[in-house]
Amino acid sequence: MIRIAVVAALLLSAAPAFASDESDITAAITNMNAAMNKNDTKAAAAYYTGEGVILDEFPPHVWSGASVYDHWAADFDTYSKAHGDTDGLVTTSKPLHVTTSGERGYAVVPALYTYKEHGKKVTEHGLWTFAMQKIGGVWKIAGWAWAPR
Numbered sequence: 001m002i003r004i005a006v007v008a009a010l011l012l013s014a015a016p017a018f019a020s021d022e023s024d025i026t027a028a029i030t031n032m033n034a035a036m037n038k039n040d041t042k043a044a045a046a047y048y049t050g051e052g053v054i055l056d057e058f059p060p061h062v063w064s065g066a067s068v069y070d071h072w073a074a075d076f077d078t079y080s081k082a083h084g085d086t087d088g089l090v091t092t093s094k095p096l097h098v099t100t101s102g103e104r105g106y107a108v109v110p111a112l113y114t115y116k117e118h119g120k121k122v123t124e125h126g127l128w129t130f131a132m133q134k135i136g137g138v139w140k141i142a143g144w145a146w147a148p149r
Contacts, residue, residue, distance in 0.1 A: 021139070022098040025105045025132050028139045030092060036073075037089055045069040049133050053143035068143075080115075085122075088115040092128070105132035105139060111146075125149045 028047055035043035045067070052068035055061060058079045063072045080088065093110040100106075106129075113124040126148045133142040 021100045021105065021134075025098055025100070025107050025130075025139045026095055028132070028141065029095075029107060029109060029128075029130055032141060033090055033092055041070060041073050044073070047141050049135060049140045049142045052141060053131075055143075055145035057146060057148060084118040086116050088113065090128075096127075100132075103134040104142075105134070106130065107132065 032047035053064045054072045091112045095109045097108040109128045111128045131143040
């Protein structure tokens with residue numbers, strides 16, 4: 001009887017906390033976005049794995065490797081300045097889908113990107129899709145793709 005209780009306790013303690021993983025993934029995405037909206041590149045970059053991938057709608061469309069966020073942010077800044085884009089802000093909604101499998105996760109988040117182009121307000125609805133990786137018990141962004149809707 002004691003053996004059954006010990007095995008049951010071990011199984012319960014080893015069970016993944018799916019609700020916690022889902023909320024932790026959502027929090028990582030939300031916090032990275034908040035840092036990005038504040039133009040705090042260092043804080044935003046801290047939410048990424050050491051090697052990541054970003055797909056976005058402006059050239060060169062794909063960034064990968066170490067410091068992926070820093071490289072994307074620099075290119076985004078250059079692109080925005082060249083097109084007269086200012087006051088960018090991304091607002092996220094409740095994720096449409098969050099799933100985990102061990103140390104990997106996936107999330108699809110509706111988002112609204114607003115900015116001014118040569119002073120004129122522009123609104124872009126999009127889906128932001130994330131691949132996540134749990135490292136040292138913390139969910140990090142392994143990659144993301146932006147798709148305008």
